[in-house]
Amino acid sequence: MTQRGERAAGAIVGSAVGDALGAPFEFGPEGAFSVRFPEPGAGGEMCGGGGWDPGEATDDTQMAVLVADSLLERGALELPDVFARFVRWAAADPKDIGLQTEVVLTSGDPWNLAAALHFQTHHRAAGNGALMRAAPAAVHFAGHGRTASLDAARRIAALTHGDRAAWEGSAILHDLVRVALDGGDPVAPAVVADALAQVPEPFHERWAAVLAPDWHPGLATEFNGAVWPCLGSAVWAVRTTGGFEAALRAAVDLGGDTDTVAAVTGTLAGAAYGLAAVPGRWTAALHVPMPGSPGRVLRLADLVALSARLTGD
Numbered sequence: 001m002t003q004r005g006e007r008a009a010g011a012i013v014g015s016a017v018g019d020a021l022g023a024p025f026e027f028g029p030e031g032a033f034s035v036r037f038p039e040p041g042a043g044g045e046m047c048g049g050g051g052w053d054p055g056e057a058t059d060d061t062q063m064a065v066l067v068a069d070s071l072l073e074r075g076a077l078e079l080p081d082v083f084a085r086f087v088r089w090a091a092a093d094p095k096d097i098g099l100q101t102e103v104v105l106t107s108g109d110p111w112n113l114a115a116a117l118h119f120q121t122h123h124r125a126a127g128n129g130a131l132m133r134a135a136p137a138a139v140h141f142a143g144h145g146r147t148a149s150l151d152a153a154r155r156i157a158a159l160t161h162g163d164r165a166a167w168e169g170s171a172i173l174h175d176l177v178r179v180a181l182d183g184g185d186p187v188a189p190a191v192v193a194d195a196l197a198q199v200p201e202p203f204h205e206r207w208a209a210v211l212a213p214d215w216h217p218g219l220a221t222e223f224n225g226a227v228w229p230c231l232g233s234a235v236w237a238v239r240t241t242g243g244f245e246a247a248l249r250a251a252v253d254l255g256g257d258t259d260t261v262a263a264v265t266g267t268l269a270g271a272a273y274g275l276a277a278v279p280g281r282w283t284a285a286l287h288v289p290m291p292g293s294p295g296r297v298l299r300l301a302d303l304v305a306l307s308a309r310l311t312g313d
């Protein structure tokens with residue numbers, strides 16, 4: 001595997017690992033993970049609970065796989081096809097689905113209107129539900145150049161999230177992953193500032209706050225199910241630790257929307273450190289059942305193969 005391929009696989013597997021690691025701790029208190037697993041590296045962390053089997057990935061990874069499937073089968077970004085896959089998945093009764101995502105996908109409205117109509121009625125549409133599924137598209141479009149990557153990020157986010165703030169979150173994450181795949185440090189202050197510079201007004205200020213080099217999750221003004229503190233926390237977790245495992249522990253320890261914060265952290269940390277940095281005792285149990293595709297369960301090798309096809313490696 002090339003270094004670039006190793007980092008791409010790190011992003012995709014890292015995201016799924018974070019999702020599965022965080023799922024049992026969703027809506028739990030701060031520090032719950034460290035209380036249960038005080039010693040890093042001791043094992044048993046992929047523990048399951050809260051309705052999840054050990055290593056079972058949730059809607060975050062399932063939706064990411066749907067995006068990957070569409071890109072690979074259609075050979076291009078076909079938004080109606082991605083949306084149709086989301087709708088079929090939502091109708092297959094997944095164990096979990098984001099509140100906002102569910103309303104949009106079960107509305108019966110067409111792909112290019114459903115999220116916008118939801119935003120018009122509900123006004124709150126800046127959840128982290130597009131960010132959580134960004135890894136495959138981020139990896140795929142990284143090779144297509146910056147403009148194409150930012151554009152794809154925004155358009156895929158817009159399928160379920162009417163608030164442009166959520167689109168910009170996906171765009172920033174795509175940009176950081178692109179830098180990481182090229183061998184750069186995705187959380188270096190200059191890199192984060194450069195990604196931030198791609199965010200248009202009037203969205204810039206709020207993103208600048210959570211991506212400031214001295215920001216930490218204690219400064220969050222919303223629950224981390226919102227897009228800003230979710231990405232801010234992921235960047236913080238990678239910036240303030242020295243490796244994949246430590247970053248993921250820090251993310252899950254934040255409590256709240258732990259599966260998604262850890263999935264986004266895993267995307268970034270995996271892209272930065274590569275697949276080899278993802279603990280084998282975490283990937284061993286990892287599995288992604290796909291509602292709507294009876295019997296289909298992706299494991300480590302399937303995710304690595306998916307990554308190779310997405311990057312053309």
Ligand SMILES: [Mg+2]
Pocket residue numbers: 058059060096259260
């Ligand atoms: Mg989830």
